[in-house]
Amino acid sequence: MPELPVLELPGAPHADGLAHGSACGAAIAENLEIYYDRFQREARLTPQETRERARMYLAVIDREEPAYGEAMRGVAEGAGISLDDVAVLNARYEILYSQYSSINQAEAEPRGIPAGGCTAFAVAPEVSADGHLYLGQNWDWFPAVRGVVLRRAVGETRVVAFTEAGIVGGKIGMNTHGLGLVINGLLSSQDDWSHLRTPFHVRTWRILHARSLREATRAVTDELRACSANFLIGQADGVAAVVNIExxxxxxxxxxxxxxVLAHANHFTDADRLQVWQPLAEEKTSTYRRADRMHRLLTEGARRRTLHAATLMDILRDHEGRPDSLCRHPNPALPEEERVETVVSVVEDLTAGRFYVAGGTPCTTPFVEIPLR
Structure with a gap:
């Protein structure tokens, strides 16, 4: 990933979007080019079909989370692009993952579907070296995607989060209530964009602005979803707690x-319990190896009481099984368009309120701390 900028937002939805769009216009244009190409080549959707689906999701967003819709309009104005294009980015999870699922179910040997992935973790205070609660992950995706770290204050709540340029809702981040979020993409046989439920990125927005773990989990569980995803949420304020929601x-x-300790990658741990079948899980097996490797490293660190921010960064640099390792590198055996790598790496110290991020493979890109306050 190119340089990862940090953007301070004013705190009002439209003004936030305007600042985001104005500062990241070129990056947003690059992301649109990448995704329209992916939609057409992998999801088999024309730009017109993609925009039509995105417009339907814009209506859902305006109904369910008007402030998010206002921020999207600010992004469009600031970047000088259409609201449809902003909607495409903000609904890209539902549009793209739904197509990945349906295409894989329809064809015996699907082509052109990349083995994307992320490996996330949680470490409870009772087993960390310093008594702190940690979350973190490597986010593996298309190398050319442009990202940004957003800092935003709404009343007493300050949020710092990584997102893709043009996507309003931060997807990996934390807030001043000691609450943090990391995520994993999942695929299931039930994924269907046409259900038109509250989009993934609106849910992550709600989680990151929540004041309590209960409020955060309700953003996932209180209504049905169009597509599958994994949400690993922790809160250090009060009695420290972690919950992972598949x-x-x-x-x-x-x-x-x-x-x-808890480790999670890109598969359901008990798909039968949820009555779903997992497309790609039989072919894209790196998810099982990454989850197992992360769990083993965390378990060993917990036993020795060596887990803290620096050692967790080292775990995220792990190369066992390269290229499909925790620190992910492009697989030269795959066509170039199917290659993914770790494009951002994050460690969140929820107890101390410290957010560390590396804008690239963590073996080559140093972590920097982005102040929460």
Missing amino acids: AAPGATCTLAPENG
Whole structure:
């Protein structure tokens, strides 16, 4: 990923979007070019079809989260692009993942579907070296995608989060209530964009602005979903707690840390419980290897009481099984358009309120701290 800028937002939805669009116009244009190409080549959707679907999601957003819709309009104005294009980016998860699922189910040997992925973790205070609660992850995606870190204050709540340029809702981040979020993409046989539920990125926006773990989890569980995703949420304020929510369109299940640690990648741990089949899980097996490797490293660190921010960064640099390792590198055996790599790496110290991010593979890109306050 190119340089990862940090953007301070004013705190009002339209003004936030205007600042985002004005500062990131070129990056947003690059992301649109990347995604329109992906939609056409991998999802088999023309630009017109993609915009039509995005407009339907814009109506959902305006109904369910008007402030998010206002921020999208600010992005469009600031970047000098159409609102339809901004809607395409903000609904890209539902549009793209739904197509990945349906194409894979329809064809015996699907082509051109990349093995995207992320590996996330949680470390409870009772097993960390310093008694702090940690979340973190490597976010693996298309190398050319442009990202940005957004800082925003709304009343007593300050948020710092990574997002893709043009997407209003931060997807990996934390707030001043000691609450943090990391995520994993999931695919299931039930994924269907046409359900037109509250989009993934609106849900992450709600989680990151929540004051309590209960409020955050309700952003996932209180209504059905169009597509599957995994949400790993923790809060250090009060009694520290972690909950992992595997969410299929029609059902959810929760996981808790085991012996103080939790690792998650890009598969359901119990798909039968949720009554779904996982497209790609049989072919794209790196998800199982990454989850197992992360769990083993965390378990060993917990046993030795060596887990803290720096050692967790080292775990995210791990190369066992390269190129499909925790620190992901492009697989030269795949066509170029199917290659993914770690494009951002994050460690969140929820107890101390510290957000560390590396805008690229963490083995080559240093982590920097982005102040929350």
